[in-house]
Amino acid sequence: MSTALLAAERIxxxxxxxxxVALSDVSLAIAPGEYAAVTGPSGSGKSTLLHLLSxxxxxxxxxxxxxxxxxAGTGEWASIRARNIGFVFQSFHxxxxxxxxxxxxxxxxxxxxxxxxxRRRAEELxxxxxLADRAGHRPSQLSGGEKQRLAxxxxxxxxxxxxxxxxxxxxxxxxxxxxxxxxxxxLRREEGALLVIVTHDxxxxxxxxxxxxxxxxxxxxxxxxxxxx
Amino acid sequence: xxxxxxxxxxxxxxxxxxxxxxxxxxxxxxxxVALVGLSRGVELAWSGSLQAHGTHLLAIQKGAVELLTTSxxxxxxxxxxxxxxxxxxxxxxxxxxxxxxxxxxxxxxWEADSHLWGSLHLLAGRLPSPAEGRVVLLGEAAAETLxxxxxxxxxxxDEPAVVAGVFRMSGVMGNNSAILPLEGMQxxxxxxxxxTGFHVRVRNPESQGAIAxxxxxxxxxxxxLSFHETATxxxxxxxxxxxxxxAWSVSAVxxxxxLVVLLNTLLMAVLERTREIGxxxxxxxxxxxxxxxxxxxxxxxxxxxxxxxxxxxxGGLRFLARLPRLQGFxxxxxxxxxxxxxxxxxxxxxxxxxxxxxxxxxxxxxxxxLRDE
Ligand SMILES: Nc1ncnc2c1ncn2[C@@H]1O[C@H](COP(=O)(O)OP(=O)(O)O)[C@@H](O)[C@H]1O
Ligand SMILES: [Mg+2]
Numbered sequence: 001m002s003t004a005l006l007a008a009e010r011i012x013x014x015x016x017x018x019x020x021v022a023l024s025d026v027s028l029a030i031a032p033g034e035y036a037a038v039t040g041p042s043g044s045g046k047s048t049l050l051h052l053l054s055x056x057x058x059x060x061x062x063x064x065x066x067x068x069x070x071x072a073g074t075g076e077w078a079s080i081r082a083r084n085i086g087f088v089f090q091s092f093h094x095x096x097x098x099x100x101x102x103x104x105x106x107x108x109x110x111x112x113x114x115x116x117x118x119r120r121r122a123e124e125l126x127x128x129x130x131l132a133d134r135a136g137h138r139p140s141q142l143s144g145g146e147k148q149r150l151a152x153x154x155x156x157x158x159x160x161x162x163x164x165x166x167x168x169x170x171x172x173x174x175x176x177x178x179x180x181x182x183x184x185x186x187l188r189r190e191e192g193a194l195l196v197i198v199t200h201d202x203x204x205x206x207x208x209x210x211x212x213x214x215x216x217x218x219x220x221x222x223x224x225x226x227x228x229x
Numbered sequence: 230x231x232x233x234x235x236x237x238x239x240x241x242x243x244x245x246x247x248x249x250x251x252x253x254x255x256x257x258x259x260x261x262v263a264l265v266g267l268s269r270g271v272e273l274a275w276s277g278s279l280q281a282h283g284t285h286l287l288a289i290q291k292g293a294v295e296l297l298t299t300s301x302x303x304x305x306x307x308x309x310x311x312x313x314x315x316x317x318x319x320x321x322x323x324x325x326x327x328x329x330x331x332x333x334x335x336x337x338x339w340e341a342d343s344h345l346w347g348s349l350h351l352l353a354g355r356l357p358s359p360a361e362g363r364v365v366l367l368g369e370a371a372a373e374t375l376x377x378x379x380x381x382x383x384x385x386x387d388e389p390a391v392v393a394g395v396f397r398m399s400g401v402m403g404n405n406s407a408i409l410p411l412e413g414m415q416x417x418x419x420x421x422x423x424x425t426g427f428h429v430r431v432r433n434p435e436s437q438g439a440i441a442x443x444x445x446x447x448x449x450x451x452x453x454l455s456f457h458e459t460a461t462x463x464x465x466x467x468x469x470x471x472x473x474x475x476a477w478s479v480s481a482v483x484x485x486x487x488l489v490v491l492l493n494t495l496l497m498a499v500l501e502r503t504r505e506i507g508x509x510x511x512x513x514x515x516x517x518x519x520x521x522x523x524x525x526x527x528x529x530x531x532x533x534x535x536x537x538x539x540x541x542x543x544g545g546l547r548f549l550a551r552l553p554r555l556q557g558f559x560x561x562x563x564x565x566x567x568x569x570x571x572x573x574x575x576x577x578x579x580x581x582x583x584x585x586x587x588x589x590x591x592x593x594x595x596x597x598x599l600r601d602e
Contacts (some may be wrong), residue, residue, distance in 0.1 A: 058508065
């Protein structure tokens, strides 16, 4: 437990007004560099778990620890996300007014001081995800696969120790999905980052070192396998 | 990329809405610049003309609401001049009159031995001799507008007069005015033996408190008159004070409307960008940077609107000051103080207009905005 980078201690999240329990009594410890897949049917609480693990949402019971301690509040969680957590979403969530390069710079604002340094780092990351020639394009000018590669570049902006990906291939055709997944796995290996990937594709889950299964907001399995990741 | 760049890109995404908001702010600022500039311009034109005459104290009838309606005996000049510390006192009969049926100007009547003649710089012609009644001296700008020179005949109200000379004076009011011998002016106005006020010059005006001391001495000696120092004469005048109050209150209403327009625009922008704000939060942006982004958008909008309004307002003021009916009553131009006030107002407007929308944005729950479904 002491080696865990990200830990949940009996966390639950309910919505009393809707009388809905999104997540209940989940305990979990993920070590640095670990590759875990979270599976489960739609509505089983996968996204809720990711949001709680990153401080975007607060558990209604239990607690979440980052690097062994419980962050004090919204401000501390924001700073942890800025420096240590990269997000990849199913529907990309890129900022439409900004170019690809500027999108990658967004997480660096307030973290990397120099304007030039931000720019250089963004260009370097775009090259790593194969979008060097798309730096000046806006998200609307990119294909689905390119958008998700851009989002991956953005998630790596501050070299986070944690990458959280919520169904990153859910909106992609199988060919670009495979490309995006290969890229994500390769980069997390290079960076040595902890990766939690939410998916309901068993093939994808099979590539992870660890599989966490949720059902109706409860953890029904937590298995380690000899994954390729 | 800087935060400022991001704010400008956000404004650029709804060009029509942003431009309309900028225009709304510009209209308010233009009204402010034109109205306050107009009121300041009138004060400056008046106090400038007194300064040009070398007047230290202006004596008018006590309780008179309007300078031009006061009526005093011209003979009082001698008694005023005998008070200790007074160098000279010159009676003046002033009215606003129509020259040649088309040009509205300040016309003044001066006594033949008045010190006031010394403030004119004669460009052409001559000063009137004591015996002459119906002669007139025109300020440079008035002569130009009327196309009159020495020897030309002209009409003052309905009375005929001959131009004796053309003079120059500092300040718009003087250069747009007409000067007559006092008797001629009294005749035209039908107020024989009367003046509207006295220009008082003080001995050693530079010495500390000299003017104020003479003023209180005069005030004691002539309780039915009121004496005003040149610098504060505009402040003391009820009509000018009223005009100033109107200018400021109309401007304040215009600014309040601009504030609501800006508030509405930014609130709409925040509500339609909940998802993006959620993304910024997921990227680890602290609330204060999200607030900063929106406040910048507000301040930029207000600054652009303010600059545009300043140009429009200054142009409008210049136009008004040139109108034949107003020429000579307004010192045109935007003062540094007015410029600073506009700049400050724009920043305050931007911050106030974005404060609530920014607070709403900072308070939004990111997870709600980020739902993929
Ligand atoms: N804001 C909310 N209000 C009420 N119920 C919610 C809210 N957000 C999520 N839920 C419920 O919580 C459960 C888990 O949702 P989610 O974590 O998004 O599932 P998954 O990502 O596995 O599809 C669902 O039943 C969902 O309807
Ligand atoms: Mg989900």
